[in-house]
Amino acid sequence: xxxxxxxxxxxxxxxxxxxxxxxxxxxxxxxxxxxxxxxxxxxxxxxxxxxxxxxxxxxxxxxxxxxxxxxxxxxxxxxxxxxxxxxxxxxxxxxxxxxxxxxxxxxxxxxxxxxxxxxxxxxxxxxxxxxxxxxxxxxxxxxxxxxxxxxxxxxxxxxxxxxxxxxxxxxxxxxxxxxxxxxxxxxxxxxxxxxxxxxxxxxxxxxxxxxxxxxxxxxxxxxxxxxxxxxxxxxxxxxxxxxxxxxxxxxxxxxxxxxxxxxxxxxxxxxxxxxxxxxxxxxxxxxxxxxxxxxxx
Amino acid sequence: xxxxxxxxxxxxxxxxxxxxxxxxxxxxxxxxxxxxxxxxxxxxxxxxxxxxxxxxxxxxxxxxxxxxxxxxxxxxxxxxxxxxxxxxxxxxxxxxxxxxxxxxxxxxxxxxxxxxxxxxxxxxxxxxxxxxxxxxxxxxxxxxxxxxxxxxxxxxxxxxxxxxxxxxxxxxxxxxxxxxxxxxxxxxxxxxxxxxxxxxxxxxxxxxxxxxxxxxxxxxxxxxxxxxxxxxxxxxxxxxxxxxxxxxxxxxxxxxxxxxxxxxxxxxxxxxxxxxxxxxxxxxxxxxxxxxxxxxxxxxxxxxxxxxxxxxxxxxxxxxxxxxxxxxxxxxxxxxxxxxxxxxxxxxxxxxxxxxxxxxxxxxxxxxxxxxxxxxxxxxxx
Numbered sequence: 001x002x003x004x005x006x007x008x009x010x011x012x013x014x015x016x017x018x019x020x021x022x023x024x025x026x027x028x029x030x031x032x033x034x035x036x037x038x039x040x041x042x043x044x045x046x047x048x049x050x051x052x053x054x055x056x057x058x059x060x061x062x063x064x065x066x067x068x069x070x071x072x073x074x075x076x077x078x079x080x081x082x083x084x085x086x087x088x089x090x091x092x093x094x095x096x097x098x099x100x101x102x103x104x105x106x107x108x109x110x111x112x113x114x115x116x117x118x119x120x121x122x123x124x125x126x127x128x129x130x131x132x133x134x135x136x137x138x139x140x141x142x143x144x145x146x147x148x149x150x151x152x153x154x155x156x157x158x159x160x161x162x163x164x165x166x167x168x169x170x171x172x173x174x175x176x177x178x179x180x181x182x183x184x185x186x187x188x189x190x191x192x193x194x195x196x197x198x199x200x201x202x203x204x205x206x207x208x209x210x211x212x213x214x215x216x217x218x219x220x221x222x223x224x225x226x227x228x229x230x231x232x233x234x235x236x237x238x239x240x241x242x243x244x245x246x247x248x249x250x251x252x253x254x255x256x257x258x259x260x261x262x263x264x265x266x267x268x269x270x271x272x273x274x275x276x277x278x279x280x281x282x283x284x285x286x287x288x289x290x291x292x293x294x295x296x297x
Numbered sequence: 298x299x300x301x302x303x304x305x306x307x308x309x310x311x312x313x314x315x316x317x318x319x320x321x322x323x324x325x326x327x328x329x330x331x332x333x334x335x336x337x338x339x340x341x342x343x344x345x346x347x348x349x350x351x352x353x354x355x356x357x358x359x360x361x362x363x364x365x366x367x368x369x370x371x372x373x374x375x376x377x378x379x380x381x382x383x384x385x386x387x388x389x390x391x392x393x394x395x396x397x398x399x400x401x402x403x404x405x406x407x408x409x410x411x412x413x414x415x416x417x418x419x420x421x422x423x424x425x426x427x428x429x430x431x432x433x434x435x436x437x438x439x440x441x442x443x444x445x446x447x448x449x450x451x452x453x454x455x456x457x458x459x460x461x462x463x464x465x466x467x468x469x470x471x472x473x474x475x476x477x478x479x480x481x482x483x484x485x486x487x488x489x490x491x492x493x494x495x496x497x498x499x500x501x502x503x504x505x506x507x508x509x510x511x512x513x514x515x516x517x518x519x520x521x522x523x524x525x526x527x528x529x530x531x532x533x534x535x536x537x538x539x540x541x542x543x544x545x546x547x548x549x550x551x552x553x554x555x556x557x558x559x560x561x562x563x564x565x566x567x568x569x570x571x572x573x574x575x576x577x578x579x580x581x582x583x584x585x586x587x588x589x590x591x592x593x594x595x596x597x598x599x600x601x602x603x604x605x606x607x608x609x610x611x612x613x614x615x616x617x618x619x620x621x622x623x624x625x626x627x628x629x630x631x632x633x634x635x636x637x638x639x640x641x642x643x644x645x646x647x648x649x650x651x652x653x654x655x656x657x658x659x660x661x662x663x664x665x666x667x668x669x670x671x672x673x674x675x676x677x678x679x
Binding site: 038042077081082085086087088089090091092094095096097098099100101102103105106109110215216219222223226261263264266267270271273274277278279 | 457632635645
């Protein structure tokens with residue numbers, strides 16, 4: 001066993017952790033307030049695409065911010081539909097995912113090469129030189145954000161308000177809290193994090209956009225939320241676990257010995273997700289009003 | 298909309314009133330479709346296309362003649378099945394987004410009939426049976442995980458989709474591969490193909506299987522005791538359980554029936570959609586049919602009969618989109634169709650869509666008044 005292989009694996013895992021953790025933390029904030037957004041997959045995809053465009057126009061930081069902005073906009077649309085207009089959240093999420101599939105495939109054709117767009121090297125976010133090798137600075141962000149979110153949810157008044165809105169919107173409403181606005185802000189923030197995660201994938205990690213860039217990560221992030229039981233710190237752990245198995249699959253494929261067909265190796269992250277989720281549910285408790293639109297009597 | 302608060306007089310007026318009230322869901326679907334098409338038009342305009350020419354090409358390509366109508370129906374056939382998968386489970390209170398993967402597995406099972414010979418009709422029947430059983434078996438995974446471990450079907454079905462995708466990639470590349478044509482599987486023999494219904498088009502007898510299956514689902518859900526239990530469990534699980542209905546049973550049944558539908562979508566595509574009669578590497582003919590089916594289900598109001606009409610509409614979008622992408626000097630890519638679909642589903646998520654238009658107009662007027670009142674602070678309005 002060569003140590004550089006292990007170090008490689010750890011480095012890829014940290015990179016793979018970023019989008020899952022960021023998206024999961026955003027979704028935790030949203031679900032705490034009572035909105036269940038399954039459109040994360042679509043937000044990741046559109047965030048990656050638009051982030052790449054932004055990076056081309058104004059550099060990597062602009063790219064990340066553009067992705068974030070787009071994610072925010074989609075989160076806003078989702079929360080207007082599901083909080084203010086009492087829409088079915090699942091269906092709105094499915095709509096976002098379908099829209100993203102079409103939009104990104106369409107946009108990629110428009111950019112010239114169908115199905116693939118490379119982000120120019122100067123538009124990619126530089127990686128930090130560390131003893132472990134080149135690491136993206138966003139790994140730091142992904143390591144810090146869960147702690148901030150934890151502090152926000154457990155230690156601030158706003159975090160308590162969020163929880164009240166998710167658990168018992170009637171009581172929150174009587175206490176003078178604007179339920180719909182709270183939900184809107186929470187989900188818009190969640191969308192922003194997912195958009196940032198998407199832009200990270202194209203601008204700071206892969207350096208390219210494909211039709212299937214998100215590869216189920218939005219749903220793996222949902223699985224991470226289940227795993228975490230709405231605790232952002234556990235989302236960091238979960239993100240690392242799922243990131244590790246994704247990287248393990250990539251890593252196995254680079255090994256010289258091809259004992260297992262690549263198709264089976266590629267199944268690995270999804271099988272692990274299923275196993276982990278089926279191992280933890282049952283003991284996880286979700287907000288009472290999760291997924292239910294609030295209507296004043 | 299005014300019909301609801303005007304008390305109609307006379308039998309004729311009452312009849313019109315009743316029809317309009319009954320049609321209200323259908324009108325909402327039409328409205329959502331219009332909203333979706335408008336969103337598509339705006340996006341096309343932004344990207345520098347001419348939306349009206351594109352839609353004109355799409356309309357002509359979808360319903361401009363006998364050939365076009367036949368191919369629209371043919372494109373709608375698999376969508377009927379995948380839409381039914383989603384709808385059956387939604388009626389039972391679950392969001393089954395696994396039609397995509399179950400359809401891949403069904404398609405792979407259907408291709409297996411190429412390895413043996415049977416008389417013409419029987420061979421076709423065996424293929425259909427293979428696909429249906431394979432789809433149902435694949436759907437049991439998420440169903441059992443939900444029943445035994447409480448795993449949300451939204452997550453598990455997506456994971457199963459990816460697993461089945463790679464499984465079918467593997468089968469296409471190594472097991473079912475045609476020794477002479479490495480980029481596709483063996484072809485389904487003529488004896489196991491659906492006969493072509495309209496010569497020279499893609500429309501085969503698979504359309505009858507789709508319609509028959511939709512009617513079957515309608516009868517099962519609305520005219521049998523089992524169907525009643527499934528719908529009751531979906532509407533109010535607690536009340537249904539109190540009434541002695543086993544929720545586990547209804548879940549399992551609806552998932553299995555949904556899996557059968559998705560498997561049949563795979564059969565209809567591989568055995569009933571010319572010209573390949575095989576699975577091509579990368580699954581281009583199958584990819585996303587399962588997800589598009591969810592849009593069809595929404596627009597069809599999760600009712601088998603509604604789905605038939607919605608599938609014709611979306612089949613038309615797909616068939617017309619294929620014409621649109623080659624039309625004129627600046628053709629619009631086919632992917633636009635899926636953008637429109639997503640926008641339609643988003644619009645369908647909003648209950649009482651029509652109610653929004655007066656509300657939006659009122660909000661706009663309110664905003665205009667606010668801006669007019671404090672003229673200097675214009676940046677707040679922007």
